[in-house]
Amino acid sequence: MIALSQVSRSFTVGDQEVSALRGIDLDIAAGDYVSIMGPSGSGKSTLLNLIGLLDRPSSGTYKLDGGDVTALDDVQQARVRSEKIGFVFQSFHLVPRLTAAMNIELPMILAGIPPEERKERVAKLIENYGLKDRADHRPDQLSGGQRQRVAIARATSMNPAVLLADEPTGNLDQTTGREVMALLEQLVEQKVTLILVTHDPMLGGRAHRQIQMVDGAIISDNGKKT
Amino acid sequence: MLLPDLVKLTSSSFLSYRMRSFLTGLGIAIGITAVILLTSIGEGLHQFVLAEFSQFGTNIITVQPGKTQTQGGNVGILGSVRALSLDDADALRRLPYIEHVNVSVAGNAEVKANGRMRRTMVLGEGREFAGAFTMKVQSGTFWPDEDNEQARALVVLGAKVSQELYPGQNPLGSYLRVGGQRFRVIGVMEPKGQILGMDLDDTVFIPAARAMELFNRPGLMELQASYRTSVSADVVIRAIKESLIARHGREDFTVISQEQALDVLSSVLDVLTFAVGALGGISLLVGAVGILTIMTMAVTERTAEIGLLRALGAQQRQVMTLFLGEAMLLSALGGLAGLGLGVGIAQGLHLLFPALPVHTPWLFAVLAELTAIGIGLASGVAPAIRAARLDPVEALRTE
Ligand SMILES: Nc1ncnc2c1ncn2[C@@H]1O[C@H](COP(=O)(O)OP(=O)(O)OP(=O)(O)O)[C@@H](O)[C@H]1O
Ligand SMILES: [Mg+2]
Numbered sequence: 001m002i003a004l005s006q007v008s009r010s011f012t013v014g015d016q017e018v019s020a021l022r023g024i025d026l027d028i029a030a031g032d033y034v035s036i037m038g039p040s041g042s043g044k045s046t047l048l049n050l051i052g053l054l055d056r057p058s059s060g061t062y063k064l065d066g067g068d069v070t071a072l073d074d075v076q077q078a079r080v081r082s083e084k085i086g087f088v089f090q091s092f093h094l095v096p097r098l099t100a101a102m103n104i105e106l107p108m109i110l111a112g113i114p115p116e117e118r119k120e121r122v123a124k125l126i127e128n129y130g131l132k133d134r135a136d137h138r139p140d141q142l143s144g145g146q147r148q149r150v151a152i153a154r155a156t157s158m159n160p161a162v163l164l165a166d167e168p169t170g171n172l173d174q175t176t177g178r179e180v181m182a183l184l185e186q187l188v189e190q191k192v193t194l195i196l197v198t199h200d201p202m203l204g205g206r207a208h209r210q211i212q213m214v215d216g217a218i219i220s221d222n223g224k225k226t
Numbered sequence: 227m228l229l230p231d232l233v234k235l236t237s238s239s240f241l242s243y244r245m246r247s248f249l250t251g252l253g254i255a256i257g258i259t260a261v262i263l264l265t266s267i268g269e270g271l272h273q274f275v276l277a278e279f280s281q282f283g284t285n286i287i288t289v290q291p292g293k294t295q296t297q298g299g300n301v302g303i304l305g306s307v308r309a310l311s312l313d314d315a316d317a318l319r320r321l322p323y324i325e326h327v328n329v330s331v332a333g334n335a336e337v338k339a340n341g342r343m344r345r346t347m348v349l350g351e352g353r354e355f356a357g358a359f360t361m362k363v364q365s366g367t368f369w370p371d372e373d374n375e376q377a378r379a380l381v382v383l384g385a386k387v388s389q390e391l392y393p394g395q396n397p398l399g400s401y402l403r404v405g406g407q408r409f410r411v412i413g414v415m416e417p418k419g420q421i422l423g424m425d426l427d428d429t430v431f432i433p434a435a436r437a438m439e440l441f442n443r444p445g446l447m448e449l450q451a452s453y454r455t456s457v458s459a460d461v462v463i464r465a466i467k468e469s470l471i472a473r474h475g476r477e478d479f480t481v482i483s484q485e486q487a488l489d490v491l492s493s494v495l496d497v498l499t500f501a502v503g504a505l506g507g508i509s510l511l512v513g514a515v516g517i518l519t520i521m522t523m524a525v526t527e528r529t530a531e532i533g534l535l536r537a538l539g540a541q542q543r544q545v546m547t548l549f550l551g552e553a554m555l556l557s558a559l560g561g562l563a564g565l566g567l568g569v570g571i572a573q574g575l576h577l578l579f580p581a582l583p584v585h586t587p588w589l590f591a592v593l594a595e596l597t598a599i600g601i602g603l604a605s606g607v608a609p610a611i612r613a614a615r616l617d618p619v620e621a622l623r624t625e
Contacts, residue, residue, distance in 0.1 A: 054537055054618045074542050082539025091625065093534045097242040107538040109231045158539070 001193060002028040002051060002162070007060030009046055009216075020046040022216040024060070028195065028209075030161065033188045035196045035207035043216040044197045045166055051195065052085050052164045053077045065161075082111045086155030086163045086192075088184070090170035092147040094139040094154075100146075101126060101135040104153045111158060125153040129183065145176035152183055162193045169203065181206070227544055236551040239524070240559075250520045251560030253513030254601065258564025258594050259571065261506030265590055266572035268499035270583035275491060286484045287462055289318075289449040289470070293478055308474050309445020312435060315352065317473060318449065321465050323457045326354040328450045331437040335405035337430055339391045346387055347429040348404060350437020361426075366398045366413030369433055377433035381409035385417040386427035404430060405440050459483040510597065513560065514605040521553050521609035525616075532613050533621025546614035553606025554599055561598025565591055 009021040020043045028034055036044050049055040050062065053069060062070045069080060094103050101122050108118045126135050129149045139147055148168060155163055165184060169177030181203060188194050198204045212220040240247045291310045310329075318327045331350035336343055355361070356368050369380045381402055388397055397411045409432060418426040434446060453462045463481050471477050525532070532545055569591070572584040 049619050052537065054533075054622070078536070078539055078541040078544075081537065087537045089622070093530065093537075093622070095531055095534070097238045102238075106535075109235070110227055110535065110538055110540045110544060112227055115228070115230075154538070 001030040001065055002026070003063040004050075004057075005061050007050065007057040007062060009043075009050060009055065010058050019216050021050070021057070024216075024218060026211075026218065026221075028193060030193055031188070031191045033185070033194045033196075033208040034211060035198055035204035035209070036211045036213060037198060037201065037204045038213035040199075042213040044213055046216075047213070048164050048166050048195065048197055051162070052087060053081050082107060082158060084161045086158070086160035088148070088151050088155050088163065088165040088168045090167040092139070092144075092151045092171070094147055094150060096139050099136050099138055100131055100142065100150045103139070103150050104157055106154060107158045121157060125157060129153045143176075144172050145179060148172060148176075148180050149183065152180070152187075156187060156192070160192070162195065163187060164195050166197045167199065168196070169198070169200070177203075227547070232547065232551050233555075235548060236555050239528075239552055240555055243524075246520060247556060247559075250513075250516045251556050251563065253516035254510065254557045254560030254598050255513075255564040255567060257506055257508075257510030257513045258561050258598055259506075259567040260509050261503050261594055262565055262568025262586060262591065263571050264502040264506055265499055266568065266584045266586040267575075267582065268495065268502055269587055269590070270572075270576075270585040272492070272495040272499065273585050274583040275495070276488065284484045284488065285453050285455050285459075287451050287453065287459065287466060288482045288484070289314075289451070289466065290447070290480045290482070291445060291478070293480055308478055309443075310449055310479065311445055314470060314473060315446070315449055317469050318451050318466060321462075321469055323453045323462050323465070324451050325454060326452045328352045328355045328452075329434040329446045329448075330355070330450070331434050331441060331443055331447050333437065333441040335440065337387065337391065337402060337404050339397075339400065339402040340395075342391050344387065344390055346384070347424065348437060348440070349429055349431050350434040350440070351431050352434050355431065361418060362416045363413045364416040365396075366411070368413055368431075377435040379407060379409045379436055380412045380433065382413035382415060382431040383411060384415050384425075384427040384429040384431070386425070387430055388414045402430075404432060407436075407440060409436075459485045510601055513557070514601045517553050517556055517602055518605040518608065520556070521549060521606050522612075524552065525549065525609045525613045529616060529621045529624040532616050533618045533624070536616075536618035537622065542614040545616075546610045549610035549613045550603060550606045553610070554602040557598045557602025557605075558595070561595045564598070565595060568594075 004024050004026040007021060007024040007026075008019065010017050010019045012018075024047065036047065038044055046055065050057055053064075053072075056070060060070075061068055064080065064084070069077070072080065094100075095106065098106070104125055105118050105122050108121065113121075126132055129152065131146065131149060131153070134142060134146055134150075139150070142150065148171075152168075163184070168184065169180055172180060184194055184196070185206070194207075196204070196207060204210055210220075210222050211218055289310065291308070312329060315327050315329045318324055329350075329352040333348050333350075334345060335348045337346050337348075338344075349355075353369055356363060363382065364385070366382070368382055369378070381404060383391075383397060383402075391397070391402070392400070397414060400411050402409050402411055415427070415431070420426075432440070437443075438445070451462070451466065453459075463483055466481055467477065470479055535545055535548075536542075569586050572586060575582055576584045
């Protein structure tokens with residue numbers, strides 16, 4: 001489903017070229033559960049952003065569902081992100097002025113889904129993620145765990161095929177982190193492809209496939225699903 | 227993105243920065259208030275003056291003795307400014323298109339009756355005064371056909387004079403002294419009110435010939451001719467000039483048409499209204515700068531949010547729409563507040579000073595609101611484009 005070949009990404013800082021990714025070859029099958037680990041600055045986030053079409057490779061090709069997506073324009077890429085990809089961030093990234101329910105609704109609003117259908121889906125997500133009595137609260141009235149649950153509900157509201165999580169438990173304590181991981185793993189059971197970036201070997205170890213990165217390159221990849 | 231959602235999202239940021247939004251909108255509001263207030267007063271004055279002038283109908287041409295536009299030279303040297311006479315009026319009556327010709331002489335005199343005395347304006351008029359000026363006699367009549375030197379000593383009273391001198395009585399048929407001469411009351415006018423500072427109710431009307439005699443004047447002060455509305459003023463003016471030049475031997479009189487006077491007045495008032503509106507425009511410019519500043523700040527503050535929106539599938543155009551929407555909402559609300567304030571203050575002033583006429587044309591209110599929205603749009607464009615062009619990854623990394 002995701003096929004990267006010889007993907008590189010470099011940044012120009014001042015007059016220096018910084019290579020964040022070097023010649024990445026990576027295939028990820030639909031429904032896979034992949035963890036990406038590695039030291040800070042090894043290019044994990046850069047890779048995730050590329051997969052999520054927030055960034056473009058400096059060279060190499062990226063095929064999603066068989067089609068080359070590197071050449072798409074902004075409107076087309078936005079549509080792919082809207083329909084196929086969900087993001088979960090370490091710092092939650094909720095819109096502070098909007099209620100939990102509105103935050104969850106946001107991707108559907110942007111996609112122009114009719115209000116009746118949105119309402120139904122939001123209600124279901126709120127129920128599923130145990131946010132029933134928090135629906136009308138704003139993010140600053142929520143605990144970290146609740147915030148991340150809102151973020152996950154939001155990421156899944158458009159039923160994406162791929163969920164990209166960049167250290168989703170990084171700002172949470174262990175117990176809450178475990179709860180959040182459980183929710184994400186539930187999604188894997190529902191055939192969502194989950195790509196998880198983490199520093200925690202314990203968490204990374206739970207994935208079906210584990211990838212180690214160092215210095216913009218993949219140094220180990222335990223391959224297929226277990 | 228659906229329109230109601232756009233409104234909901236933009237108003238959410240508006241509401242969460244209430245104070246700031248209020249202050250920014252205030253700039254526009256003050257501008258619109260100024261524009262609306264000043265133009266309301268300008269328009270009100272305009273309409274007031276127009277109404278005053280056209281109370282008697284606009285198809286009136288006035289002839290006065292003496293030529294005001296003579297170039298150099300003193301007409302007095304030859305001593306030959308001929309007075310306008312009752313015969314001149316008769317000559318004009320015979321011209322085509324002319325409906326009524328009124329003659330007038332004005333002055334002040336003491337009026338005595340019933341043991342009461344009052345100083346009032348005395349208008350010496352022709353028999354066609356009421357017809358030419360669309361004024362009505364309440365009881366009795368105006369004097370019959372006799373615009374000549376032998377005019378009888380008859381008087382028609384203004385409503386107020388009648389009330390003051392004959393409280394609760396019917397003055398018709400009684401005698402009254404005007405400047406020492408005896409006049410018989412044959413009519414009372416309907417109340418008319420003030421017109422350009424003259425109180426026509428505190429006035430007595432006598433035949434023009436008697437007034438000339440009373441005030442010891444050689445001729446008329448003014449001739450007013452009303453003409454059929456189907457012809458243009460120019461045609462009538464030409465006919466009047468030809469006729470009078472033939473009679474006087476030269477143009478020693480001035481012809482003014484109501485229409486021309488109104489045109490000049492209108493354009494002067496239009497310029498005034500415009501100038502005053504432009505002044506308000508300057509405050510709108512200040513408001514526009516305010517919106518530009520606040521939107522630029524908003525883009526900087528909400529960079530991470532912009533990155534998030536892009537990650538959630540927003541197109542660049544949608545991000546732009548959201549910020550433009552915010553700028554427009556700010557200015558539209560500011561504009562509405564300004565409209566309300568402007569009209570409110572204008573009406574309030576009118577209540578305080580009833581003499582000050584105010585009028586807000588609908589079209590003007592709509593234009594002002596559209597201008598406000600346009601200003602929001604214009605000042606929001608640059609920040610909105612900046613927001614749309616942000617690199618999503620960079621944006622997401624800002625905290
Ligand atoms: N916009 C940028 N400009 C310059 N250099 C960048 C930029 N983004 C990333 N880099 C560089 O690319 C490399 C990889 O960054 P990346 O954020 O992908 O690392 P990471 O593995 O996610 O690290 P961490 O675990 O700390 O989040 C780093 O050396 C970083 O300095
Ligand atoms: Mg990272």
